[in-house]
Amino acid sequence: MRxxxxxxxxxRDNEEFNELKEMVSATFNIESKLPKQVFCQKFGDFKFEEFDFAMSGEFWNTLKQLVYQTNDDFVLVAVLEPSPVGYFYKEFNYYNWIKLPANLSADEYYEILELGPEESPADAVVYNSYTVVWLSPSMKWAIWGERDYGICVIGFNDISHRNKLSPFLKSWRSIDKIVxxxxxxxxxxDGLQxxxxxxxxSNYSQDI
Incomplete structure (x- = not known):
């Protein structure tokens, strides 16, 4: 048993956070929100899943396949809202960003998301996260999720990466009535406007 x-x-380290933030900012328009385009221009061929799925162990099985195919060592789970600096670091002296090694199990993924500050368990990522991104160092794929809309969207920075990774994304769908x-x-x-x-x-139906 591990x-x-x-x-x-x-x-926890400020310098490491700033380095990871550069990676996130090179991938996403972090000041944007759905339905606007949240990915940088190089990403395309978008597919959607439900946000709650991303907070499950089953989702980690998908992420493991992605990082295996792109030869990445870890997945970064980064909460953008609530603010990692103005709220989380200020209150708890560390960031609500997590570097997850690729060899974790599905159960361990969920346990980590459920791990909140000792003084405030309700601030765990699985409970208090409204905008979340998932990405890896190769930046060949990236995922943006918004709890308020109940969806996640994955984008690819090259059609060859899309073709290689699509077999592991069978439950993900292009924008349609189900999404x-x-x-x-x-x-x-109110219904959808x-x-x-x-x-x-306009932003997510076009291919690369």
């Missing part, structure tokens, strides 16, 4: 201190996977239905469950009273739908299709 014994690991899961707390060691959380980013819209996932989003719509979060807007029961047509401008939102139009913008989402």
């Amino acid at each position: 014994l690991m201190n899961f707390e060691n996977f959380f980013v 819209l239905s996932w989003i719509e469950t979060n807007f029961v009273s 047509q401008d939102f739908v139009k913008s989402l299709y």
Whole structure:
């Protein structure tokens, strides 16, 4: 049985955080939000899944396949909202960003997401995360998730990477009525606005 201190996977060093933030900023338009384009220009051929899936052990099995295919050593799980600096680091003296080694199990992935600050367990990533990204050092793929809309979207920076990784993303779908239905469950009273739908299709239906 492996014994690991899961707390060691959380980013605590300011210099390391800044280096990882550069990687995130080179991949995403971090000030943007859906339905706007959240990926940098080099990414395309987008596919969608439900946000709750990303908070499950099953999702880690998908991530492991991706990092294996792209020869990456770790996956960065980075919470963008609430703020990693203005809120999380200020309150708890470490960041709500996690470097996950590729050899973790699905159960360990969920345990780490469920691991919150000792003084505030409710601030664990699995509970208190509204905008989250997943990416690896190769930056051949990246995932953006928004809890409020109930979806995640994966993008690829080259069509060859898309072709190589697609077999491991069978449950992910191009933007369609089913994806819209996932989003719509979060807007029961008002329904989806047509401008939102139009913008989402405009930004995420085109291929590389």
